[in-house]
Amino acid sequence: MPRRTLPDFPWDSLAPYRERASAVPGGIVDLSIGTPVDSTPAVLQEALREAADAPGYPQTYGTPDLRDAVAYWFARRRGVPGLDPAGVIPTIGSKELVAWLPTLLDLGPGDIVGFPRVAYPTYDVGARLAGATPLPVDALTALGPLTPSTTPKLLWLNTPGNPTGKVLGVEHLRKVVQWARQHGVIVASDECYAELDWRDRRDGSIADWAAEPPTTPSLLDPRVTDGSHEGLLVCYSLSKQSNLAGYRAAFVAGDPALVKSILEVRKHAGFMVPWPVQRALVAGLSEDAHVAAIKDRYAARRALLKPAVEAWGLRVDDSQAGLYLWSSAGEDSWTTVGRLADLGILVAPGAFYGAAGAQHVRVALTGTDERIAAAVTRLAASPA
Numbered sequence: 420m421p422r423r424t425l426p427d428f429p430w431d432s433l434a435p436y437r438e439r440a441s442a443v444p445g446g447i448v449d450l451s452i453g454t455p456v457d458s459t460p461a462v463l464q465e466a467l468r469e470a471a472d473a474p475g476y477p478q479t480y481g482t483p484d485l486r487d488a489v490a491y492w493f494a495r496r497r498g499v500p501g502l503d504p505a506g507v508i509p510t511i512g513s514k515e516l517v518a519w520l521p522t523l524l525d526l527g528p529g530d531i532v533g534f535p536r537v538a539y540p541t542y543d544v545g546a547r548l549a550g551a552t553p554l555p556v557d558a559l560t561a562l563g564p565l566t567p568s569t570t571p572k573l574l575w576l577n578t579p580g581n582p583t584g585k586v587l588g589v590e591h592l593r594k595v596v597q598w599a600r601q602h603g604v605i606v607a608s609d610e611c612y613a614e615l616d617w618r619d620r621r622d623g624s625i626a627d628w629a630a631e632p633p634t635t636p637s638l639l640d641p642r643v644t645d646g647s648h649e650g651l652l653v654c655y656s657l658s659k660q661s662n663l664a665g666y667r668a669a670f671v672a673g674d675p676a677l678v679k680s681i682l683e684v685r686k687h688a689g690f691m692v693p694w695p696v697q698r699a700l701v702a703g704l705s706e707d708a709h710v711a712a713i714k715d716r717y718a719a720r721r722a723l724l725k726p727a728v729e730a731w732g733l734r735v736d737d738s739q740a741g742l743y744l745w746s747s748a749g750e751d752s753w754t755t756v757g758r759l760a761d762l763g764i765l766v767a768p769g770a771f772y773g774a775a776g777a778q779h780v781r782v783a784l785t786g787t788d789e790r791i792a793a794a795v796t797r798l799a800a801s802p803a
């Protein structure tokens with residue numbers, strides 16, 4: 420008997436719908452997975468190529484200039500000045516960090532790991548890999564009166580959220596941090612969609628847009644933390660902002676003491692980011708123009724797809740940021756997946772992201788312009 424239970428890998432259950440969608444004349448429009456489809460920008464390819472001669476082992480901790488580049492990026496893009504570069508480690512994409520963080524923090528049986536009720540499945544997986552207890556929880560009040568055995572050791576936030584696209588504001592983050600400090604809880608925020616925030620700063624949705632950083636508020640923002648990063652971690656990835664998912668380029672940053680203890684385990688376990696990828700990470704964090712171009716491209720696709728999905732009869736909830744339209748027809752998500760597959764459009768059922776997502780589907784913006792246009796035409800031609 421295995422001692423560990425992992426959930427079934429859900430994507431296998433989409434296979435029949437993929438077949439159905441592929442049989443539609445004109446071919447499938449696959450909007451089920453958030454994998455970038457556009458080219459990796461030249462500036463990053465160049466950085467990778469230039470570092471191709473790499474006979475020695477790379478540093479698990481990353482080079483000092485990589486850690487400095489992360490600190491500077493936080494100051495420039497996220498409104499987080501003064502991040503201590505000692506509190507940064509490159510990771511092999513964010514997914515491995517999410518999957519192994521509870522283990523790296525030495526959590527285990529009896530320890531609770533909290534994460535959003537509708538969420539990227541790897542938070543749950545990470546708790547299970549450590550032998551800890553996964554706990555989907557939305558509001559802190561849902562935890563009830565806390566005792567040492569019911570207090571989470573680690574709480575995951577995901578802002579902007581996958582699949583919902585929900586952005587957590589400064590006040591929300593601040594409340595979570597204050598609560599976590601009171602109860603000795605480590606908070607880790609997964610912010611890999613932070614550069615893809617669609618809220619228009621000029622429409623009044625952000626009061627003082629000139630004073631705001633250009634991205635989603637970070638857990639490490641001084642307005643959230645009062646300046647101390649103790650007990651706080653943020654993970655970030657270049658997969659989405661830089662079309663770099665194939666490189667596996669990401670990092671975790673925050674409390675230097677926590678980062679040091681994570682680093683010790685990573686050194687023993689061989690969690691090293693390849694040297695050419697470390698160089699690409701530095702290049703990608705130091706140049707903003709390619710990120711703006713990628714954001715513009717997704718914004719244009721979103722401007723076509725969102726009204727088309729709505730006119731077809733889906734309600735789009737949250738989705739203020741990120742690469743998805745979190746959409747509902749008020750019916751079981753698999754029914755919507757089937758109806759869209761009949762149009763040749765493949766989307767992910769909300770049920771993949773927790774029981775609370777059972778009436779939603781996740782429609783990704785990660786199609787080429789041609790495929791997004793095909794989806795829009797098909798939706799318009801086939802009112803639900």
Ligand SMILES: Cc1ncc(COP(=O)(O)O)c(C=O)c1O
Pocket residue numbers: 453511512513514515517539577580581609611655656657658664668669
């Ligand atoms: C919320 C969230 N976290 C982490 C990841 C993993 O990103 P990567 O491993 O490519 O850095 C994803 C990928 O889709 C995601 O949606």
